[in-house]
Amino acid sequence: MEGVYLHYNQLSGSIPVSVGEMTSLTALWLYGNILSGVLPASIGNCTKLEDLYLDENQLSGSLPETLSRIKSLRNFDATTNGFTGEISFRFENCKLEIFSLSFNNIKGEIPSWLGNCRSLTTLGFVNNSMSGKIPASLGLLSNLTYLLLSQNSLSRPIPPEIGNCRLLEWLELDANQLEGTVPKEFANLRILSKLFLFENHLVGEFPENIWSIPTLESVLIYSNSFMGKLPAVLAELKSLQNITLFDNFFTGSYHRSWVLIVIWSR
Secondary structure (H helix, E strand, O other): OEEEEOOOOOOEEOOOHHHHHOOOEEEEEOOOOEEEEOOOHHHHHOOOOOEEEOOOOEEEEEOOHHHHHOOOOOEEEOOOOEEEEOOOOOOOOOOOOEEEOOOOEEEEOOOHHHHHOOOOOEEEOOOOEEEEOOOHHHHHOOOOOEEEOOOOEEEEEOOHHHHHOOOOOEEEOOOOEEEEOOOHHHHHOOOOOEEEOOOOEEEEEOOHHHHHOOOOOEEEOOOOEEEEEOOHHHHHOOOOOEEEOOOOEEEOOOOOOOOEEEOOOO
């Protein structure tokens, strides 16, 4: 195993093209610096790379298609940079466990090939410019714990297949343009603690069975067009700390002194 660990320094300048000469490299940790410029295409020559951490830098440009050559990649985090363009690379025999591109300027659709990444536990595209639908293939990710897709321009209905991700603990789809109803299959997410759906175009009755998930801590679904009466089962959720429902069409009443509840319906 060969690794380069340069994280949390004050390194500046660009990542040299010569990085591709380290063909035995398994770990490259560059996060927490002030690196700029592009990720060189030569990174694709590091075919044994398992961990690639580029987060918290000032990198820009498109992510190179040559990343497809790194078939052993398990953890790829490029959060908080200035990457642009679409995701042009793909992993046929995907071994990814963490894939995070949050807080960049990535555009285009979420790749459907991510459904082949059966070891994936964390998928993050927060605060980008991604559009189109959420691919139903994400429902194949049986090990997924965090699905973080907020603050994009995703549209169309939420695929019910997400309800197959039984290990989900954190589901963040807020601040998009999602339409339709909330899938009743979300009630299958029995260890879900955070559910953020606010600021979308969701309609209809919020599935009552979701409120029976015992691990729920925060449910933020404000600024949609939900309707219906709040169920009595809400009072039985021992872990619940925050329900924010304003700017919907809910009816009924609910009170629990130690829970932060914001209910302002139109």
